[in-house]
Amino acid sequence: AQSVSQHNHHVILSEAASLELGCNYSYGGTVNLFWYVQYPGQHLQLLLKYFSGDPLVKGIKGFEAEFIKSKFSFNLRKPSVQWSDTAEYFCAVTYSGAGSYQLTFGKGTKLSVIP
């Protein structure tokens, strides 16, 4: 079965530090890639997505992610985090072919930003 791996369960950073959250997926075919964020007490929100084209995608709130097909990776980055970025971050993928309608999520990475 296809799967998504997020390598860090919990990341703690000080404000202004740079962030990189890892995400790898298992499928070798065509994929659509997403990062969702879940702020405390709020619903899942889309941060950014990659369907095709430029592998470096920019999302909301200064986040960006790079799709590296050869590494099956879609890592999330932000040059300088803020306290308000404290949240849980989920990488997700949809695959081409049968079952392409469903999002497969990673287990999430909890980010805590210390003021």
Add this chain to the structure above:
Amino acid sequence: ETGVTQSPTHLIKTRGQQVTLRCSSQSGHNTVSWYQQALGQGPQFIFQYYREEENGRGNFPPRFSGLQFPNYSSELNVNALELDDSALYLCASKRGRGETQYFGPGTRLLVL
């Protein structure tokens, strides 16, 4: 806010009971998916409805069933509740096959 609403927000049931959760999709969205998010886990796909028909299902038993109505709102029904069904149930809607899914706030179900 995404425009996807869910009710109720919280629910407590006992083992063996049945539960119905409701979802109103965002305006213009004809596809609704349901996900289960257990504590400390990412959401897991339950099933998807497109134009009132189920057109995809994840690895969930038949006691998880659903409906979609002509206005594209949807219900998730779970029969014979088990303790492990305790989770946040998320509804997501989208406009079409390749489009982005937008999530509602979820219903938190506790089974005692």
